[in-house]
Amino acid sequence: MATQTLPEKQQAPQAAVRVHFRDYVERVRGGELGALPAVLGLVVLCVIFSIVRPAFLSAGNFANLFTQGAAVTVIAMGLVFVLLIGEIDLSAGWTSGVCAAVLAVLLTFHGWPWYLAVLAAMLTGALIGLVLGTLVAKVGIPSFVVTLAAFLAFQGVLLLLVKEGTNISIRDETILAIANSNLPPLLGWIGAAVGVGAYAVVQIVQARRRAARGLVADPMGVIYFRIAVLAVIVGAAVYVLNLERSRNALLVSLKGVPIVVPLIVLLLLFWTFVLRRTAYGRHLYAVGGNAEAARRAGINVDRIRISAFVICSFMASIGGIIAASRANSVDPNTGGSNVLLFAVGAAVIGGTSLFGGKGRVLDAVLGGAVVAVIDNGMGLMGYSAGVKFIVTGSVLLLAASVDALSRKRAAATGRRR
Template identity: 50%
Template sequence: MSDKVTSLASGHEGTLYDQTHAYLQRLRGGEMGSLPAIFGILVLAGIFEIASPFFITKLNFANLFVQSAELAMLSAALVFVILLGEIDLSAGVTAGVAMAVFIDLVKTQHWNWIPALGAGFFAGIAIGAVIGFMVAKIGVPSFVVTLAFFLGFQGMQLVLLGEGGVYRVETPAILAIMNNNLAAWGGWLMLVIALAVSFVISLFDRARRASYGLVNKPFSMVIIKLAGMAVIGGISIYYLNLNRSQGSIPISGVPIVIPISIAILFIGTFALDRTRYGRYLYAVGGNPEAARRAGIKVVGVRVIAFIICAVLAVVSGVFHASRIGSVDGSAGHTIVLSGVAAAVVGGVSLFGGRGRLAHAAIGAIVISMIDNGLGLLQMPAGINFLVQGGVLLLAATIDALARRRGGVVSRN
């Protein structure tokens, strides 16, 4: 807190050293975000690398991305309702029902795949709207409403697909999401676009602050952030562009699901950070009464959150159908709990009001790594569940402790 232009600081002042210092202080204050999860990723990578010769291989690296994407999308879906302090246990089966609608229209009604997929998404929107209405307008706890839908929709899936019905997905565009890869140049282009978008947004924000005479953070921070993105992205893309095939047909490139997921997470994050709706979502999650008194239409904010959750869950369902190449009556039954686990592990607070989509994605990588790594070690499924449960408990405890710590700081 040295030389300030205005009498009140905004957190943008100071040198790189000051900014780093302030960041460390926030960490000590309990605002850790997804740092514990990133630490977890490094630890898990170390453990599995030592334990299994297959973990850090080109093939498994790509597999890990593809496996994470499905969970990350579902977890990101859940973030919208978890931010409100609510839960959607039916997100997985909502996706299952939407995909059942899709496959039913394609297979038995011979629809074109695009309107059929549209119908699937429409089903998701309708389900989200109904859940949102029940929770926000009627006031039934979301846990109960979505538990009821979770049970009911398992039945709906069976009705739509028939007992034991399994349908192959034969739409090339959908199969391509998880199974095809970008050409080598496509991966690099993706990185260049991401860096350019990030850089332009930073410049735009700085120009806007400057136009109101406000201080900006040191420019070096923009460069460091871009450099970090370039290094991590560059290494990943380089690695994914190598041939990872164990057979004679070469496989290489960034799986198509990656740019799709990044684009969706980017749009979602933009909406949460920079639009009125995003602000209201955090406000309602933080203090619904304060939001109501400020004139925010709390019911509408809640209903829309459940609709967004359902839509992103359907995206996750599309990823799932693409990966396994079929739709059956049991799709989406178990993934929702992993989705909640991923969000919490990544640093999203179940108490509402705190968390970001990136946290869900990072948490999804942790959960997927456990799944993937223990699978490679040929551990029994029981061990896998035990470890996942333990990690979730640990993350939830960190969340609760961080919250308490924040509370203590605020009252001294």
């Protein structure tokens, strides 16, 4: 009996998908792990906590995960830019606290409208980054020393702003809504449909343009699979978040996507575009990969380094605003405690390298999710803060080890990272 074969038009797409999959496996074996460790870790953690504590999967806890990890995630987004150039910012946590205090003081004591107070807080963050970046790039002081000094100094600045320990309450409804209010369910579905649709259009158009120019493009089967996976994840998340979370829905209804979620998505899309689609993004990676080679190529290395610190502190200011919104107040501990440790951990756990030249803004989101899941899940299981710190530190060490080993593997196989 003759062997039946698929028509040639059907074989070609399937063969392209197989080749793409084999190439991906080879890249992983060669040390290009990308976000794979973070995604696998997130899945494993969610499965474990769901089995041990079924309440972990409740709609209320699911929504709490987003608001709980939002501030750390946003600060981690900014840290990605500094880590990309092989530097560090130890003051990002307290920078967020100082900017939050500026917001609170202007709102509460001076009666500024919320939009001017937010603008002042963000400008404060950008100015802090400009000073830090200039000291590192122009004066030549190591970033560890500069930001460690700022880490200490900003605690004092925060104390002065809150008058040596005063808790400044925030009553502005717009600011409080950032981390405490939700979108109407219908608006959540519309946003999800628009987001997935926009992603699908961009992916398909990009693939067809590359194919038309004779460039290597991902097979359409792979692209359709990505779109389907994104649609399922986003749809499931919106469905769960639109469930009633209030214990007494007759008195107070609590459902919908938290407002902070689309805010994080917009920041993710904007900074991803900056890194992947602009000359500035390419220059940032070039400086992180080899600063001297970048300088010889005509890139203004000092300007790139300063701008990375500006972006980092600017994002810290947004993280501080979110933290102030969630707490409804600002106090001497805002931005302190474990904020910096969790933010750096989120960036590294997500896949951003401590060696520079490798990282994405998405890494901060994935790592932030891992950190939030650990903190939330272990809290539900009744573990103490000490155990949470030990587990989070162990995960961070594991992520850094994976990065170091993958770099060695990439060097051994002749792959550039």
